[in-house]
Amino acid sequence: MNMAAEGFGLIQDIDVRLTVELGRTQISLRDVLALGEDSVVTLDRLVDEPLDVMVNGKLIARGEVVAEGNRFGLRILELVGANGQPMPPRPAMAQPAAMPGLVPAE
Template sequence: MEEPPDDVLLALLNIPLDISVEVGSRRITLEELFSLKPSSIIVLDKMLSDPVDIKVNGRKIAEGELVVVNDRFGVKITKIVSPDERIKKIKG
């Protein structure tokens, strides 16, 4: 099979992707949703020491630990799927 030209590869590598970090989740009722207010606390399903999920376009590709970098949140990657597996997950 023929390899794509360099300009095609470069264009593919420059496609923007959304990355998100999921700290935890919780299922709530509609009643609980409507009772939320500014002082409400939602307890999530993960412990503070649990790894967070790192997702690209909504698909989990890694796990990590929350860190602080110059007063901003960051994530230190602790586990990540192989590059081939990442491509499969991005494709869907």
């Protein structure tokens, strides 16, 4: 997400929590207490479904896991609007400088 638009200059250095959600499930506390090293928890998402990308708990995008060497990264597939629907593509802009911890899209 390129936030280089005018008006963001004052707030662009504020830290936010970026979360990637793999899936969810609802289980009883009894089942949580029974979890062990080899336990498997079934999630509500299929293998090929995009992951939800949230900033401070608000859905902003959907993406997929990528491997870069021995680290995981995230490729953004689509940005999401306030209504939860995909946003229309934005015009191409100059690529921002590489940021530590982020994997650029190919």
